[in-house]
Amino acid sequence: MSDTLVQVEHLQQYFPAGGYGKNKKYIQAVDDVSFTIERGETLGLVGESGCGKTTTGRTLLRLYEPTGGRFIYDGDVIFDVEKKIKVDMLPYRKRMQIVFQDPYASLDPRMTVGDIIGEAIDVHKMAANKKERYDIIIEMLRRVGLNSEHANRYPHEFSGGQRQRVGIARALAVNPEFIVCDEPISALDVSIQAQVINMFEDLQEQMGLTYLFIAHDLSAVKHISNRIGVMYLGRMVELADSYELITRPLHPYTKSLISAIPIADPRKARENRRIVLEGDVPSPLNPPSGCRFRTRCPYADETCAAAAPEWKEIEKGHFAACHHIDKCN
Structure with missing residues (x-):
């Protein structure tokens, strides 16, 4: 059995944005993104709003149909756009799940928490009878720090942090292997964020989970991630071990992100x-030619405008896409 669970090759996701024929326009949300995730690993994905992080996660799960690229899950080709391969996703929904960003919008207000979690159990026929179904629901609630009394309540009766725990319990109900965590802490109070991150880590250890952890907050991502990928305007610009990326960033965009992390110690600050x-x-509707970061990069020159930089391994396990790695380090 391979240790590589998730293999993404040249992923592309364009959204139509008006026009007809040759004048048809597209928002280039994700363009030529490649990465792998090992079994039991957490890959963090960071970048500014609109850089394509969420679209990447949702496209892998086919919540959006991909425009290009290939996704291999545990040796199975989930989609290969060039070869026109797209498998039936229902059997894979048990193995791949998502925790959505907004706990207020992702839970049906007309359903009790028990029915929200139980719906996935019903769809995938995870329980032989009502008692077994109930036992799974209560076990999932227990795993996320809730209890049996919460099963008969509605989402509006919970705080934001508790709602997100319900969303996590729903994802866990089908016993998945891989979870896309789509900014699961960004809508929560800072005091609750650490609790939820610690819970994700505990669940990973208990259930052998693999995560794609999408977030804005680099401080949170470096805490939970084994490796971190940095995206800018639809493309991956750097990928490395978490500690390596934070302490020795190679790409000028990554350096600017890391420099913005708040430091508690005034002397170090x-x-x-x-x-x-x-x-x-720039707009993803009309991105710059060549390197997409060049319009904001202090090292940009004619080379950067002429051609997109190659995505390559600069050091062992440390990938980046920049024409001037030597110049900016």
């Missing part, structure tokens, strides 16, 4: 020079 990027993120 004074020593930390924040890298402020000029300009705004």
Whole structure:
């Protein structure tokens, strides 16, 4: 059995944005993204709003139909756009799940928590009878720090942190192997975020889970992730071991992100020079030619405008896409 559970090759997701024929326009949400995730690993995915993190996760689960690329899950080709391969996703829904960003919008307000969790159990025929179904629901609630009394309540009776726990319990109900965590802490109070991250880590250890953990907060991502990928305007710009990426970033965009992490110690904060990027993120409807970061990069030149940088392994396990790695390090 291979240790590689998730293998993504040249993933592409374009959304139609008006126009007809040759004038038809597309939002290039994800463009030529490749990565792997090992069994039992957590890969963090970070970047600014609109960079394509959430679209990447949802496309892998075929919540969006991919425009291009290939996704191999545990040796099975889930989709290969070029070869026109797309498997029936229902059997894989038990193995791959998602925890959504907004716990207020992702739970049906007309259903009790027990029915929300039980729906997935029913669809995938995970229980032989009502008692077994009930036992699974209560066990899932227990795993996320809730109890049997919560099963008969409705979502509006819970706090944001508790709702997100219900969303996590729903994902766990079918005993998955791989979970896309789509910014699961961004809508929560800071005081609750650490509790939820610790719970994710405990569940991973108990159930042997593999995560794609999408977030804005680099501090949270570095805590939970084995490796971190950085996206900018639909493309991956750097990928490395978590500690390596934070301490030795190679790409100028990654350096600017890391410099923005708040530092509690005032003395160290004074020593930390924040890298402020000029300009705004370009539109994915009309991205810059060549390197997409070049309009905000202090090292950009004609080479950057002429061609997109190659995605390559700069050091063992440390990948980046930049024409001037030597110049900016």
